[in-house]
Amino acid sequence: MEPATDMTDWLVERLGRSRGLTILTGSGVSHESGVPTFRGKDAFWEKHRVEELATWQAFEAHPELVWRWYDYRRRGVAEAQPNGAHFAIARLEPAFDAFVLITQNVDGLHRRAGSTDPLELHGNIWRARCTREHTTTDLLDCPLRELPPRCEKCGALLRPDVVWFGEPLPPDEYERAYEAARNCDAMLVVGTSAMVRPAASLPLVAKHNGAMVVEINVSFTPISALIDATLLGRAGDILPELADRVLALGATGAARAPSRVHVR
Ligand code: NAD
Numbered sequence: 001m002e003p004a005t006d007m008t009d010w011l012v013e014r015l016g017r018s019r020g021l022t023i024l025t026g027s028g029v030s031h032e033s034g035v036p037t038f039r040g041k042d043a044f045w046e047k048h049r050v051e052e053l054a055t056w057q058a059f060e061a062h063p064e065l066v067w068r069w070y071d072y073r074r075r076g077v078a079e080a081q082p083n084g085a086h087f088a089i090a091r092l093e094p095a096f097d098a099f100v101l102i103t104q105n106v107d108g109l110h111r112r113a114g115s116t117d118p119l120e121l122h123g124n125i126w127r128a129r130c131t132r133e134h135t136t137t138d139l140l141d142c143p144l145r146e147l148p149p150r151c152e153k154c155g156a157l158l159r160p161d162v163v164w165f166g167e168p169l170p171p172d173e174y175e176r177a178y179e180a181a182r183n184c185d186a187m188l189v190v191g192t193s194a195m196v197r198p199a200a201s202l203p204l205v206a207k208h209n210g211a212m213v214v215e216i217n218v219s220f221t222p223i224s225a226l227i228d229a230t231l232l233g234r235a236g237d238i239l240p241e242l243a244d245r246v247l248a249l250g251a252t253g254a255a256r257a258p259s260r261v262h263v264r
Contacts, residue, residue, distance in 0.1 A: 003229055007242060011229055014212050015242070016249035020098040023089055024202055028191020028217060030109050032236040033080040039193055045069055054164045063157055067148040070160050074125055077107045078142045085190065085235035086241035091256035095247055100180035104192060104199050106162045114244035116199075119177050121169055122198055123162035132156035169198065181205040186212045188242075191235050192222040203227060215243075 017019070025035040036042035038050050048069070052058060059066045062185045073223050090113045101118040103110055105123040110118045128139040130151040137156065139149065154231045159191070163169055177199075183186065187206040194200040194215075207213045213227035216238050224230045229236050 003224060003227060005239070006229075007231055007245070008143065008229075011212075012203050012215060012242070012245045013249065014205050015186050015214075016246045018187060019096065020100075020180075020184040021092065021096045021186050021188070022100045022102065022179075022180045022184035022211075023092070023188045023190060023204065024192065024199065025089070025101070025103045025105060025110070025190045026192025026194075026196075026199075027105055028193075029089075029103075029235050030080070030083075030105055030107055031081040031191065032085065032234060033109060033208055035077055035107055035109070036078050037191075037193075039195075045072065051165060051216040054166055054214065055166060057166075059159055059164070065160075067144065067160075070125065071142075071144045071147065074142050074144075077109070077125060080107070080109065081244040082109045083236045084112035086110055086115070088239035089190075090114035091143070091247065098184070100176075100198075102177045102180060102202065108158075119180070120172050120222035121163070121173055123160070123170075125160060128158040129161040130156055130198070131159050136161050164194075174198065177202060177207060181211075182209050184211050186214070186238075188239075189213065189217075189223070189227070190239065191213040191217060193222070194223045 031037055036173065053066055053069050086109050089101060089110065093115060095141055101110060101115050103118050103120055104122050106122050106125055108170055111113045126138060126140055127136050128149060129136045132154050133151065151158055181202040183207055184206055187203055189203045203213050205227060207227055215221065215224060215227055216235050217230065217234065218234060220230060
């Protein structure tokens, strides 16, 4: 069967009957809030490719440059507001027996929209980590007072507490995300190019284990042909309507049976 591209009654009903819903988001979900994605026309900052700044090698060679870029991004995020897609995801959360939100985003907009416990696979732009002691600390000054910032305790350089290209994901978060993908009945994949691994493999884990997997994106991605449906359009337009229709069904199977998703 060809993957669907419409928000059909079948799709809405299957979502509404699901006990365990897992949602995976990428930078596209924050695009309508004015936060740039890494690919496409936003791919450059002051003539540097952003994907080349988000690496340990770039930080080691030019810590001040990398922190200047993060300071710029943090200022953009501070001015941004969650959009309709973030709010729709927060509205869906209490309607499901087992709900897990996995995000690759570092901007913290899901929490600001009311999501209670997003699994932040790639860290958070408002935290920093000491390069000597590896302790993490909230770093909320915006703009930053000192560039590059240093650890208050030992004076070593701080780095953003985010996962850079080429670095492993935090094992605990990834294990929880993997379990949520493996055990859900339905997964929504929102605004991710599905090119950054291993997060990009989570929808395929869900599909392989029998879940309905639906993608919401402005364009097709490498996983589109492998999943049940791609709803083409802006997340801020599609998700509020999808949430309204699913919630109108009185989601979910929550009361009827134990969940397949185990959330720690
Ligand atoms: P990506 O930049 O690779 O892809 C963005 C995807 O979003 C694309 O497929 C694009 O078609 C889609 N998109 C753009 N606007 C959309 C909209 N309005 N509605 C629906 N879809 C839309 O992003 P990625 O897959 O998340 O991977 C890039 C990495 O960059 C991640 O590791 C992430 O941590 C990091 N990142 C995070 C932020 C953030 O926190 N907001 C911003 C930029 C990059």
